[in-house]
Amino acid sequence: YDVFITSRDNLKDSLPTEESIITLIDKLSNQKEVNISNNNFNLKLASLDLKPGTSKLVSSEDNYKEFLLSNGIKVLYKNTDFDKDRIYIKLTKLEGSSTLEQKEYLNALFLPDILNNSGLGNIDYKSLEIYFKGKNFDVSPFIDDYMQGFTISTTKENLIESLNYFRTLISKPIIDENILNSTLKSNAEIIKNRDFSPKSVFKKSLLSTLNSDHPRRRMLELDDLNLISEENLNNVFNKLFTNFKDYKITVTGSIEETELIKVLDTYFANLPTKSESVEPKNLNVIYPKDSxxxxxxxxxxxxxxxxxxxxxxxxxxxxxxxxxxxxxxxxxxxxxxxxxxxxxxxxxxxxxxxxxxxxxxxxxxxxxxxxxxxxxxxxxxxxxxxxxxxxxxxxxxxxxxxxxxxxxxxxxxxxxxxxxxxxxxxxxxxxxxxxxxxxxxxxxxxxxxxxxxxxxxxxxxxxxxxxxxxxxxxx
Missing domain, CATH: 3.30.830.10 (Metalloenzyme, LuxS/M16 peptidase-like)
Incomplete structure (x- = not known):
């Protein structure tokens, strides 16, 4: 083994000794191999009981077609062959973290990554890597200031699996305590070391000067991490990802219209759309008026x-x-x-x-x-x-x-x-x-x-x- 460790001068006294590193390597080397059965490589999401909705072709334009789903969601679609068998689906809604209180906003910054790594449904975070063996798709939530949604990128072969994954994610999300704690710990280290980075100090000053010290346009501080919790993360999820009223959907890629209609009816026309609408809120970020x-x-x-x-x-x-x-x-x-x-x-x-x-x-x-x-x-x-x-x-x-x-x-x-x-x-x-x-x-x-x-x-x-x-x- 070759072990190479670097550190700042002020931390050199806390570095592990050569003896402790050798002991750790010996311990890892002597661990028994984990026997993973073939069945573990065939992890499957639990089946979903989805009642199909309906989709209706509204118009055919030169470059796209428009569908209206029975739950009121509008879909724009274009069939392409640029990437052979790739299909791209995006759900977007104008709202984002702008409607959230400061505590919720801070949790919204972490929610997408924690969701991506915590598992979902019957698959915990330890099984995610095994579940994705041999699969080629990605389903990712996102939350911006004035918009939120999901991006789905998949091959034709994995289309149905990716859609089952998406529907499981929004109905049975997991906020894993281990992933949460690991995320907070790594971010705490970044914040602690930030002042030693001239680029980070510069960025902090740039954000503060340009945005007049607006609380939504500053870098995170250690105290902010104390507000991140499983309860707060779940509250943000429920506010942004359980009501799909006013969401819009785009579909591009290698998918024929007949197959698209089946997909829309089965996985999107039955998304929950509650009666209330929520619009983005002006954060009132003010730039300086002079030089x-x-x-x-x-x-x-x-x-x-x-x-x-x-x-x-x-x-x-x-x-x-x-x-x-x-x-x-x-x-x-x-x-x-x-x-x-x-x-x-x-x-x-x-x-x-x-x-x-x-x-x-x-x-x-x-x-x-x-x-x-x-x-x-x-x-x-x-x-x-x-x-x-x-x-x-x-x-x-x-x-x-x-x-x-x-x-x-x-x-x-x-x-x-x-x-x-x-x-x-x-x-x-x-x-x-x-x-x-x-x-x-x-x-x-x-x-x-x-x-x-x-x-x-x-x-x-x-x-x-x-x-x-x-x-x-x-x-």
Missing amino acids: VRKTVVQGIDKKSTVVLTYPYHGEFSLENRLLYGAFSNLLNILLIEDVREKIGGVYSISSRSELEKFNFGENYLQIVFSTDTKRTDEVIDKVKEVINNIQKGNFSKNKIEDVQKNYELNFETAIKTNSFWNNFLEKKNLISDYEFYTPMRYNSIVNYNSIVEFSNKAIDKNNCIEVVLLPEKED
Whole structure:
């Protein structure tokens, strides 16, 4: 055996001795092998008594079909052959942890992982690995701020098994005490060691500065873990995953319509849908209204890391979303040319835009880069100059052609993937007038004049949140 142990200096006295490590290895080596019978490899979920519902074809569009289930759930479906025998199903509901109290919200952060690892129905956490032997599917719950649901990815061969797994998970979930305690212990260690990581300290400061110390936009603390319990986890599960009213379903992949109808009738049209509706709640996350500069001095890395955030000013619309993304793509081209190549000021640099309909205005443009510590202010000023030049129209018009060409190349690749259609159908289910943009339609909207006009509306140069990570003083 080879054993290699590393530690921080302040913990070296608590490291195990060579003798204790040898003793442990000898103990493990002398343990008897566990005899697992063949029957254990054939673990099966207990049978379900599901009374089928009905599904009705509502419309057939160019790129998808719409079904309405007898319990009121809407389903959008597209048959594809991109991944041969893969099938993707997603259930989504606008609500998420936004409707929960702070204690419940903290439990919602842990619930999906604990559910995934605790077992379900007649299969406990110790048997999960054996149960999944030879199977190829995944069923995962998720909880975001304003949305929750399940993703199901499976082969055709494992479709029915994955659906039985899903229905067992929502009817007979397990919150295992061992998994819960292990999760809390590992997170406690992460939190204890976090202050020794400059990146973690920087992230903590970034979240605090950008989100005005909002309790839903901060990193976890040790005291938060005291609120995580089996009772609280079950309460969150019951609130989010037992009433499927207002849920939407998308299905893409290698499944024929006749088989789909059987699946919808057997596993989805009979999902419980209680009468009450619950809508997402505005968390009122407020970004600073003026420009802010926060500097974090931590670590010994001989470079600075900078995050510049410009809160979005404007309304949500599909065209604005398109223009925001185009602006970010144009900005990336110019930042590489004017900052990285011309002045050699950064090791890496990129921007990204966030503009969604259901996040109550938590939208922004964010630019991230690293640079030499002595050039930090110079590069920040240069980045702002590039943005200002776009707003003034001081850039070559052929850069817009580059943005258009990049979009066309990406579109031609993306449209031949299930992920593209999964994303399209999910958004279509939530936004009735949602459409994807072909390159021709994209080019009719994204041009020199529209980008200049949009950038002046969306970005206020006097509303920039700067958070900078600098190393501690060098000798």
